[in-house]
Amino acid sequence: MITIRDLRYRAFAIDALDISPGITSVIGKNGSGKSTFLKLCAGIAEPGSGTIFVDTLPPRETDAGYVNEFPDRNILFSTVKDELASPLRFRFTPCEETGHMVQECAERLGIGHLLDRRMGELSGGEKVLVAFAAAVIGRPRVLVLDECDSHLDSGRCGWLEGAIRASGAMYVIRCTQQMDTAASSDHLLFLEKGQVLHAGTPGEVFSRLADTPFYPLSWRCTP
Numbered sequence: 001m002i003t004i005r006d007l008r009y010r011a012f013a014i015d016a017l018d019i020s021p022g023i024t025s026v027i028g029k030n031g032s033g034k035s036t037f038l039k040l041c042a043g044i045a046e047p048g049s050g051t052i053f054v055d056t057l058p059p060r061e062t063d064a065g066y067v068n069e070f071p072d073r074n075i076l077f078s079t080v081k082d083e084l085a086s087p088l089r090f091r092f093t094p095c096e097e098t099g100h101m102v103q104e105c106a107e108r109l110g111i112g113h114l115l116d117r118r119m120g121e122l123s124g125g126e127k128v129l130v131a132f133a134a135a136v137i138g139r140p141r142v143l144v145l146d147e148c149d150s151h152l153d154s155g156r157c158g159w160l161e162g163a164i165r166a167s168g169a170m171y172v173i174r175c176t177q178q179m180d181t182a183a184s185s186d187h188l189l190f191l192e193k194g195q196v197l198h199a200g201t202p203g204e205v206f207s208r209l210a211d212t213p214f215y216p217l218s219w220r221c222t223p
């Protein structure tokens with residue numbers, strides 16, 4: 001369980017929230033605090049006060065993979081191969097094993113053809129795919145994806161759902177502007193002005209958003 005208690009960070013406030021294993025989607029208006037919440041879950045931001053624990057450890061002491069909303073902000077190294085290898089090298093994985101894992105991961109995620117390219121030359125969607133691969137290559141316990149789908153074509157968006165499930169991460173926390181994608185999650189959080197206004201299953205949360213633009217299009221079409 002991810003447990004959050006009395007958390008305060010800038011204008012962001014959560015008194016008590018428990019997140020069960022599975023895929024949790026975070027939705028809400030622009031500026032409602034989705035990226036801030038994701039950064040706290042990934043350990044990129046530290047609470048000003050209060051606590052957040054992934055099972056028994058704070059996020060910074062947990063294996064976490066993170067994809068930033070902006071593709072260029074994910075990049076640490078100049079080539080795709082080095083970018084993908086970096087999470088393994090930071091853990092002192094032996095060179096031969098790293099090389100093998102990079103090749104296997106790139107091929108499995110359909111970016112084997114990009115391995116020798118320079119990061120700066122990739123398209124926005126290609127950068128996101130490499131960032132996703134770098135986030136999952138070390139099999140993280142927590143996978144945090146900030147609008148990972150916003151640069152991907154519709155075929156890749158569908159593919160991403162399977163890749164997220166196949167990542168093996170116990171907790172996936174992602175935000176998306178695609179409500180049909182959010183509807184396929186296990187859990188849903190609706191944020192407003194830095195607070196969790198609704199939390200529950202997609203059915204529970206969307207039932208409270210029926211008259212808003214956040215209601216999934218495919219659910220509207222259902223007779």
Ligand SMILES: Nc1ncnc2c1ncn2[C@@H]1O[C@H](COP(=O)(O)OP(=O)(O)OP(=O)(O)O)[C@@H](O)[C@H]1O
Pocket residue numbers: 010028029030031032033034035036037069
């Ligand atoms: N580094 C920062 N310093 C100060 N305020 C910030 C910082 N980053 C974000 N904010 C503010 O915190 C609030 C929440 O921002 P956040 O990026 O979490 O929203 P969001 O829901 O992800 O928005 P969007 O859907 O537009 O990406 C916004 O008002 C934003 O201006």
